[in-house]
Amino acid sequence: MSRIKIFDTTLRDGEQSPGCSMNLKEKIEVAKCLERLKVDVIEAGFAISSPGDFESVSTIAKTVKDCTVASLARATAKDIDCAWDAVKMAADPRIHLFIATSPLHMEYKLKMTPDQVLERTAEMTARAKKYCSNIEFSCEDATRSDVDFLCRVVDTAIKNGATVINLPDTVGYTTPDEMRSLISTVMARVPGSDRVEFSVHCHNDLGMAVANSLAGVQGGARQIECTINGLGERAGNTALEEVVMAMRTRPDLFGEDTTRLDATQIARASRTVYSIIGQKAPLNKPIVGRNAFLHESGIHQHGVLANKKTYEILTPEAVGIRTANLVLGKHSGRHAFAAHIQGLGYELTDEELNSVFEEFKALCDKKKEVSDADIDALITHSATVSESDAEGYRLDWFAVQTTNFTTATSTVSLLLGEEKFQAVSLGDGPIDAAFQAIDSIVKPVRHTFDTFRIDSTSQGKDTMGDVRIKLLAEGRTFSGHGLSTDIFEASILAYLQALNRLGAWVEKQNAAEG
Ligand code: KIV
Ligand code: ZN
Numbered sequence: 001m002s003r004i005k006i007f008d009t010t011l012r013d014g015e016q017s018p019g020c021s022m023n024l025k026e027k028i029e030v031a032k033c034l035e036r037l038k039v040d041v042i043e044a045g046f047a048i049s050s051p052g053d054f055e056s057v058s059t060i061a062k063t064v065k066d067c068t069v070a071s072l073a074r075a076t077a078k079d080i081d082c083a084w085d086a087v088k089m090a091a092d093p094r095i096h097l098f099i100a101t102s103p104l105h106m107e108y109k110l111k112m113t114p115d116q117v118l119e120r121t122a123e124m125t126a127r128a129k130k131y132c133s134n135i136e137f138s139c140e141d142a143t144r145s146d147v148d149f150l151c152r153v154v155d156t157a158i159k160n161g162a163t164v165i166n167l168p169d170t171v172g173y174t175t176p177d178e179m180r181s182l183i184s185t186v187m188a189r190v191p192g193s194d195r196v197e198f199s200v201h202c203h204n205d206l207g208m209a210v211a212n213s214l215a216g217v218q219g220g221a222r223q224i225e226c227t228i229n230g231l232g233e234r235a236g237n238t239a240l241e242e243v244v245m246a247m248r249t250r251p252d253l254f255g256e257d258t259t260r261l262d263a264t265q266i267a268r269a270s271r272t273v274y275s276i277i278g279q280k281a282p283l284n285k286p287i288v289g290r291n292a293f294l295h296e297s298g299i300h301q302h303g304v305l306a307n308k309k310t311y312e313i314l315t316p317e318a319v320g321i322r323t324a325n326l327v328l329g330k331h332s333g334r335h336a337f338a339a340h341i342q343g344l345g346y347e348l349t350d351e352e353l354n355s356v357f358e359e360f361k362a363l364c365d366k367k368k369e370v371s372d373a374d375i376d377a378l379i380t381h382s383a384t385v386s387e388s389d390a391e392g393y394r395l396d397w398f399a400v401q402t403t404n405f406t407t408a409t410s411t412v413s414l415l416l417g418e419e420k421f422q423a424v425s426l427g428d429g430p431i432d433a434a435f436q437a438i439d440s441i442v443k444p445v446r447h448t449f450d451t452f453r454i455d456s457t458s459q460g461k462d463t464m465g466d467v468r469i470k471l472l473a474e475g476r477t478f479s480g481h482g483l484s485t486d487i488f489e490a491s492i493l494a495y496l497q498a499l500n501r502l503g504a505w506v507e508k509q510n511a512a513e514g
Pocket of ligand 2: 168170201233
């Protein structure tokens with residue numbers, strides 16, 4: 001079987017789903033993970049959807065060297081022009097345009113006739129082609145489209161310069177047999193199909209996205225669109241780690257070395273994405289869940305001890321899960337620390353290393369043994385802090401007083417530049433009291449909490465609290481992340497970061513409005 005390209009859309013289809021939004025720094029961090037993973041195409045965003053998306057697509061286009069960088073665009077002139085503007089600096093740019101082809105979408109969403117859709121396909125593919133040689137054309141809701149009409153649209157797109165044809169299962173409706181047959185039928189019927197690549201893009205509404213993508217490959221598709229951890233609209237998209245490892249595990253069906261992916265980077269990419277969106281892998285999540293490689297029952301343990309292959313079809317090492325956990329402590333010097341994190345697969349600049357080493361030393365004063373999971377958390381945290389975060393309010397000190405028979409009280413002292421602000425507040429608990437004290441100083445615009453999660457970075461009672469907060473305000477999400485051995489401190493740090501980002505955005509809006 002010839003090579004299968006991996007098209008990652010974590011930063012577009014993944015990021016557009018509720019609770020998964022990322023800021024620029026976080027998106028760049030994910031793009032770096034994807035480049036290390038050696039995906040073929042990074043869909044960096046939907047450039048026209050907001051100025052923030054445009055900025056992140058163009059920054060990623062300029063940063064990434066080893067992957068094609070694509071921007072999504074509806075089949076309209078404005079979208080296509082904007083997508084090109086955002087990706088044109090990429091080493092290998094792609095415009096990805098789409099239009100819906102199912103009767104339902106054409107009538108109720110587009111309010112266009114099939115002939116108008118055909119006309120638009122021709123006109124917009126040709127427009128995109130004038131800018132860029134690499135054009136992907138997607139027929140949205142392909143799996144609920146009339147096959148004859150679908151073939152006419154694909155034919156028109158190919159004739160006007162499309163180089164990749166994507167047939168998405170937009171609503172996660174199809175089955176593996178249908179997907180295999182759809183791809184092979186369209187490829188057989190449309191002239192010129194052999195000159196372009198066919199692609200699958202499956203949603204997971206019925207839990208069949210991975211199976212449908214694999215079936216699409218068996219039908220002739222040579223590109224799979226997927227996301228890290230299966231993020232995406234509703235029930236998500238095809239999970240990259242699952243679809244890639246399925247092909248690796250079954251070379252008898254999919255061939256050897258079908259993708260160029262470096263699978264040993266999967267665990268790290270998965271951790272980074274979960275950490276950025278403030279989630280954890282479900283325990284039984286294939287490939288990256290905590291139980292994915294555990295054998296609990298006696299019969300299984302016995303079998304695995306006799307021969308690992310009895311119950312293990314792939315190894316944790318193959319996807320970069322570390323089984324040996326070396327522990328560092330306060331006597332570990334900078335060199336040992338640098339060598340250790342290099343062994344964990346991180347490549348940090350001197351400046352990044354210095355900053356993480358300082359945080360590591362501070363952590364060693366509070367925690368005797370620092371595990372790899374703690375170090376992962378420190379590195380992800382520092383990679384997603386932006387310079388502008390330092391410009392807002394900083395925590396000076398806090399005190400909480402709480403019992404199980406009185407109302408909690410918190411006092412918080414914040415710094416803004418050199419100026420000090422203090423407030424005290426009661427609350428439904430010490431965190432509520434601390435947040436109310438912060439609110440009385442910062443006076444933020446009205447917001448609600450979309451996410452407030454407190455996790456632990458490792459096992460054991462001296463673990464660090466890993467707090468993720470997402471605030472909703474003005475129709476946008478503002479995230480904050482705090483790490484500390486003290487969960488009150490971690491919560492305060494996360495809340496302050498989110499409030500600072502919200503405040504900076506409001507200020508920018510006000511300045512723009514004059
Ligand atoms: O699900 C879908 O149809 C899409 C397209 C825009 C490719 O995401
Ligand atoms: Zn999609």
